[in-house]
Amino acid sequence: MTVTLDNLGWDSRFEEAFRQLAQPGWYPARIIRETKINYTVIGQGTGDHDVVLSGKVWNDADSDADLPAVGDWVAVDPGQEGDIPVIRARLPRKTCFSRKAPGKSTAEQVIGANIDIVVIVTDAGEDFNPRRIERYLTLVRKSGADPIVLINKADQTPKGILQEAVDSLRSLAPNLPVHPISARKRKGYPDILALVPSGLTITIVGSSGVGKSTLVNSLLGEEWLDTGDVNAVTGKGRHTTVARELVILPDGGCLIDNPGMREIQMWTDAETLRANFADLSELAAQCKFADCSHGKDAGCAIRAAVGNGTLSQERYEHYMRLDEEIEELVRRSEKRQMTLERVNKRKTREKIRNYEDRRDQRRDRHPNRPC
Numbered sequence: 001m002t003v004t005l006d007n008l009g010w011d012s013r014f015e016e017a018f019r020q021l022a023q024p025g026w027y028p029a030r031i032i033r034e035t036k037i038n039y040t041v042i043g044q045g046t047g048d049h050d051v052v053l054s055g056k057v058w059n060d061a062d063s064d065a066d067l068p069a070v071g072d073w074v075a076v077d078p079g080q081e082g083d084i085p086v087i088r089a090r091l092p093r094k095t096c097f098s099r100k101a102p103g104k105s106t107a108e109q110v111i112g113a114n115i116d117i118v119v120i121v122t123d124a125g126e127d128f129n130p131r132r133i134e135r136y137l138t139l140v141r142k143s144g145a146d147p148i149v150l151i152n153k154a155d156q157t158p159k160g161i162l163q164e165a166v167d168s169l170r171s172l173a174p175n176l177p178v179h180p181i182s183a184r185k186r187k188g189y190p191d192i193l194a195l196v197p198s199g200l201t202i203t204i205v206g207s208s209g210v211g212k213s214t215l216v217n218s219l220l221g222e223e224w225l226d227t228g229d230v231n232a233v234t235g236k237g238r239h240t241t242v243a244r245e246l247v248i249l250p251d252g253g254c255l256i257d258n259p260g261m262r263e264i265q266m267w268t269d270a271e272t273l274r275a276n277f278a279d280l281s282e283l284a285a286q287c288k289f290a291d292c293s294h295g296k297d298a299g300c301a302i303r304a305a306v307g308n309g310t311l312s313q314e315r316y317e318h319y320m321r322l323d324e325e326i327e328e329l330v331r332r333s334e335k336r337q338m339t340l341e342r343v344n345k346r347k348t349r350e351k352i353r354n355y356e357d358r359r360d361q362r363r364d365r366h367p368n369r370p371c
């Protein structure tokens with residue numbers, strides 16, 4: 001597929017903003033990846049290429065959130081032959097998905113810019129929790145994007161339970177699109193694909209295990225790997241071994257999938273878990289000792305509630321495991337590789353089936369062993 005500005009999400013508003021500030025020779029490009037030192041962008045016919053930020057854009061930014069982020073449109077100055085192209089300006093954003101940076105700072109971190117649709121994935125089984133979906137909806141609304149809720153694993157869910165789940169989530173907000181799908185069986189796809197036409201940018205959020213990767217892989221197919229990465233600016237071809245955080249879908253449209261989004265999922269789930277036990281946290285405040293472990297300590301309000309039957313043993317035990325569960329959530333989330341990296345790895349594995357590669361790999365691993 002030849003990448004055009006249109007299937008990257010370019011529209012008349014960006015066009016106008018670009019026209020007003022661009023100097024002759026500058027070109028518009030979209031940020032597909034950022035590191036601490038530079039950015040990778042893609043423009044019409046440019047392929048992926050690295051660019052740096054101009055000192056002026058850096059200095060003019062009032063906060064980190066003002067700086068270009070994945071999904072942003074920027075005006076790039078190619079400079080002279082052999083120069084690294086420079087970002088001269090960031091175009092105003094349509095939407096902005098952000099969260100407060102971790103730690104004490106109040107700084108806002110932009111996770112994805114210009115996202116049109118946030119696809120919230122859940123299932124009608126273990127993951128089902130309308131409160132969690134409400135948390136996502138709040139984040140989505142704040143960003144300016146539109147939400148779609150997909151209830152995955154419809155193939156393994158009894159019809160009645162599925163319908164109840166659909167009804168209950170539809171009642172969360174007027175006109176909220178809620179679709180049962182099966183990512184595994186590729187059912188319900190026309191709904192999604194019709195909602196993600198060329199030029200829209202989506203991102204996918206949802207708890208670990210609900211089927212996000214399965215969905216992403218089937219949306220992307222394998223085609224996205226062949227983006228013909230010859231850089232029209234530098235003229236050099238380059239392998240994209242580094243994971244992109246914004247990929248172009250086979251039918252146009254873009255997907256933003258990055259570690260920041262993963263954290264949103266993790267924190268939303270941790271918050272939901274804690275909120276489920278808000279009443280017990282209140283009870284805990286009544287324990288005699290502030291550092292009560294709710295085990296054998298004297299004056300424990302939680303043990304007392306179990307004793308007099310107002311709190312079930314099962315719920316008490318679950319509460320005691322909550323921190324562990326949250327830790328596990330963080331671990332799983334950290335372990336989770338970017339879907340795109342995973343697809344890349346699969347491709348690498350295929351290559352290794354080739355004998356030559358296998359031999360090279362062996363040589364790399366055991367340089368002293370004869371092949």
Ligand SMILES: Nc1nc2c(ncn2[C@@H]2O[C@H](COP(=O)(O)OP(=O)(O)OP(=O)(O)O)[C@@H](O)[C@H]2O)c(=O)[nH]1
Nearest residue numbers: 153156182183184185208209210211212213214336
């Ligand atoms: N029955 C059924 N299983 C599914 C479906 N979609 C995904 N799964 C299974 O659910 C499990 C988790 O799927 P993933 O796609 O890895 O889920 P994820 O949301 O990406 O999970 P994390 O990577 O942990 O965030 C896998 O075993 C999938 O095969 C579906 O539509 N139906």
Ligand SMILES: [Zn+2]
Nearest residue numbers: 287292294300
């Ligand atoms: Zn206690």
